[in-house]
Amino acid sequence: MPETLTTTQAGHGSLPPIDEDPFRWDGDGDGNGPNERGASRKTSLIGLVVMMCASVMTFAALASALVVRRGMGNDWSKMPLPWILWPNTAALLVSSVVLDVARRLLNHGKRMAFNWVWSAGTLLGSCFLAGQIIAWRELNARGYFVAANPSNGFFYIMTWTHAAHAIGGLIALIWVAVMALRFRFGPSRRTFMLVSLVFWHFLDVLWVLLMLLFVYYG
Amino acid sequence: MLFARNHRTIGLQYFFLSLGSVVLGLVLSLLMRFHLVHPESTLPGVGDIPPELYLAFLTMHGTLMVFFVLTLAPQAAFGNLFLTAQLGTEEMAFPILNMLSFWTTALSLAIMVLAFFATGGGPLSGWTAYPPLSAAGGVAGPGQGAGQTLWLIAIAVFCLATLMSAINFITTTIELRAPGMSLMRMPLTCWNWFITAILSLLAFSVLLPSVLLLLADRLAGTSFFLPSGLLIADQALPNQGGSPLLWEHLFWFFGHPEVYIAILPGMAVVSHVIATFSRRPVFGYRAMVYAALSIGFLGLLVWGHHMFISGINPYSAIAFSVLTLIIAVPSSIKTLNWIATAWGGELRLTTSMLFALGFVSLFITGGLSGLFLGQPVLDQYFHDTTFVVAHFHIIMGVAAIFGIFAATFYWFPLMFGRMLNERLGKLHFYLTFIGAYAIFLPMHFTGFAGNPRRYADLTSFQFLAPLLPIHVWMTDAAYLTAAVQVLFLVNLFWSMKRGAPAVRNPWQATTLEWAQGPVGVVYRGPCDYGVTGTAKDYLMQHEAEPCPKP
Numbered sequence A: 001m002p003e004t005l006t007t008t009q010a011g012h013g014s015l016p017p018i019d020e021d022p023f024r025w026d027g028d029g030d031g032n033g034p035n036e037r038g039a040s041r042k043t044s045l046i047g048l049v050v051m052m053c054a055s056v057m058t059f060a061a062l063a064s065a066l067v068v069r070r071g072m073g074n075d076w077s078k079m080p081l082p083w084i085l086w087p088n089t090a091a092l093l094v095s096s097v098v099l100d101v102a103r104r105l106l107n108h109g110k111r112m113a114f115n116w117v118w119s120a121g122t123l124l125g126s127c128f129l130a131g132q133i134i135a136w137r138e139l140n141a142r143g144y145f146v147a148a149n150p151s152n153g154f155f156y157i158m159t160w161t162h163a164a165h166a167i168g169g170l171i172a173l174i175w176v177a178v179m180a181l182r183f184r185f186g187p188s189r190r191t192f193m194l195v196s197l198v199f200w201h202f203l204d205v206l207w208v209l210l211m212l213l214f215v216y217y218g
Numbered sequence B: 001m002l003f004a005r006n007h008r009t010i011g012l013q014y015f016f017l018s019l020g021s022v023v024l025g026l027v028l029s030l031l032m033r034f035h036l037v038h039p040e041s042t043l044p045g046v047g048d049i050p051p052e053l054y055l056a057f058l059t060m061h062g063t064l065m066v067f068f069v070l071t072l073a074p075q076a077a078f079g080n081l082f083l084t085a086q087l088g089t090e091e092m093a094f095p096i097l098n099m100l101s102f103w104t105t106a107l108s109l110a111i112m113v114l115a116f117f118a119t120g121g122g123p124l125s126g127w128t129a130y131p132p133l134s135a136a137g138g139v140a141g142p143g144q145g146a147g148q149t150l151w152l153i154a155i156a157v158f159c160l161a162t163l164m165s166a167i168n169f170i171t172t173t174i175e176l177r178a179p180g181m182s183l184m185r186m187p188l189t190c191w192n193w194f195i196t197a198i199l200s201l202l203a204f205s206v207l208l209p210s211v212l213l214l215l216a217d218r219l220a221g222t223s224f225f226l227p228s229g230l231l232i233a234d235q236a237l238p239n240q241g242g243s244p245l246l247w248e249h250l251f252w253f254f255g256h257p258e259v260y261i262a263i264l265p266g267m268a269v270v271s272h273v274i275a276t277f278s279r280r281p282v283f284g285y286r287a288m289v290y291a292a293l294s295i296g297f298l299g300l301l302v303w304g305h306h307m308f309i310s311g312i313n314p315y316s317a318i319a320f321s322v323l324t325l326i327i328a329v330p331s332s333i334k335t336l337n338w339i340a341t342a343w344g345g346e347l348r349l350t351t352s353m354l355f356a357l358g359f360v361s362l363f364i365t366g367g368l369s370g371l372f373l374g375q376p377v378l379d380q381y382f383h384d385t386t387f388v389v390a391h392f393h394i395i396m397g398v399a400a401i402f403g404i405f406a407a408t409f410y411w412f413p414l415m416f417g418r419m420l421n422e423r424l425g426k427l428h429f430y431l432t433f434i435g436a437y438a439i440f441l442p443m444h445f446t447g448f449a450g451n452p453r454r455y456a457d458l459t460s461f462q463f464l465a466p467l468l469p470i471h472v473w474m475t476d477a478a479y480l481t482a483a484v485q486v487l488f489l490v491n492l493f494w495s496m497k498r499g500a501p502a503v504r505n506p507w508q509a510t511t512l513e514w515a516q517g518p519v520g521v522v523y524r525g526p527c528d529y530g531v532t533g534t535a536k537d538y539l540m541q542h543e544a545e546p547c548p549k550p
Helices: A040-070 A085-107 A111-140 A150-181 A187-216 B007-037 B051-070 B072-087 B097-116 B145-175 B188-219 B246-279 B285-299 B315-328 B328-342 B351-373 B376-382 B386-416 B422-448 B462-498
Strands: none
Touching: A040 A150, A040 A187, A040 B145, A040 B246, A040 B351, A085 A111, A085 A187, A111 A150, A150 A187, A150 B051, A150 B188, A187 B007, B007 B051, B007 B072, B007 B097, B007 B386, B007 B462, B051 B072, B051 B145, B051 B246, B051 B386, B072 B097, B072 B188, B072 B246, B072 B386, B097 B145, B145 B188, B145 B386, B188 B246, B188 B285, B246 B285, B246 B328, B246 B351, B246 B386, B285 B328, B315 B328, B315 B376, B351 B376, B351 B386, B351 B422, B386 B422, B386 B462, B422 B462
């Protein structure tokens, strides 16, 4: 008599146990614990790389649309970049360096130093976003509206898209900073720190490429 | 339970979301067929059907079917249900992300339904939303106001959901396979879910910014897709210098891979169903993998064949045409291998097997008409006729749906612990198979005769008058085929509660989702059927040694 399937049976191909709280963080973040297999470091980094591929495609689509749109009409007029983009770029790059220093400190077991350096890096990252807002306001005040010229349109949409990424990254950085300052930052959560750091570096690369595009082409 | 993070519940959630969408989409198609043959009649509850309402039906039908059925059911529903089990792991890489991607999809569906009831009419630009009309806003007529804006927002949200899902599928397949489950031991379903996820990642990440650009044209007054000097409803638009062609390039860079996103998982299901019910290994397993990879790769390079009559450079049309026709090679490899797998096998004609064989038939039919459309010269004539409608409904619609049916009958024992009724299932298959051909074969002929697409009323044109009897036939066939689907729904819901209890591995399949208990090490590929010298004629992937004969 072959064994029959019942819907209460555990194992492959049967109905699963019910999650009581879907947002509960059961595992220790390193792949130990229920439902958290994927939280191991390598898996998280692979997931991050896959996500970054999607982001690259998004910006590549926007950049190719920019190139095509510019070649298509004779209405393109290059918009002067607001000066604040330069200190902004510096803030972003320095924040990345500072955050990476924090990671190295943590690797050497210097928890207190990590807390302060990471928080400083996070603050610099927030400065970048605040600076972006100032840049948009300045452009608007000088009459470079989004609809005034396709060059402006692409500038706004690409910087908005980058800022949307940066907001996500910043939330991760702040979460790590808060956890670290409250001394709730055991070895298990270091994967999250690493992932958010790599993503922040990725935002640097994206931003530098965007700046090159705006300065030399857009 | 509602916000469950386990892949099984999420898979079932996707399954039922798609089921609801397909019923809605089907009803809309019946309303369209009814209106085509009775343009003067009013519908109870709906009233008169003006052309803009017909086009809103058309748009919503296409959108629901392409995004919420063909993208979700084969990949997100069955993939979530069985990818991990087939790989020999327990959970997807990112369970919380998985839950979020389902609920983002549900949000997108809710916005889409809202769009249909928006003031000013539901969106009517079709699932391709071509500018300039879709970019001009309310001035462009009914349905181009809030309805179109909501449609675009829903699609943007859908893109985010699909990207989250794709990240999960790719990472799980790369990283969480059981020991011994090398890439070339993966079931073809896992391969094709993997390739489909990569395509989704590359395609939807381009659709998302494209939709944002179109939204900017509508809401912020930019001119990405709106050309200079546009006069709509006696009103001159201030926009300058944009081009609808830019949208077509961006959209079809997504849109063509989308076709393969819909069909690739079904192809793999068909491979394994045919192997299981022929008791023979998948013929040319490696060739099947490479064929799927090349279909995926080429699928990213052929978007221009949707634009042969849009005014692209004839030289690039030739390049796109050649690349398109090359896809016939891996597709033929797949077809040959399906037939070779079944050839000389000990066929067990279960409902699942019948749907798989039906898939092969539809794939050949739809593929052959694709060869016509892939040539710019012929496409000049066919492009805006019902020939195209017939082509993509056969290959992307019905064939993909047959893949979903095959998968449902095959995996139902694992989904609900019971069996679907085979007798009802076979009746459903034969009537659906005949019905689908009865609808869509004649549609090729109306296309030959020059019947344009998207016309709400065919009676006002003298050259279409001789075609009306064919339309009456297609409409009757559509009623019949739709009615037959009730058999499936009855079978599904009845069997969920009262079907015969399923045994552990009812089809005697080799892949790991049928394994008892946790899987240790994987020792072999997914194709060990027709094994001799053992008690049974197959070896599951985690079985190390052949069992001796009793």
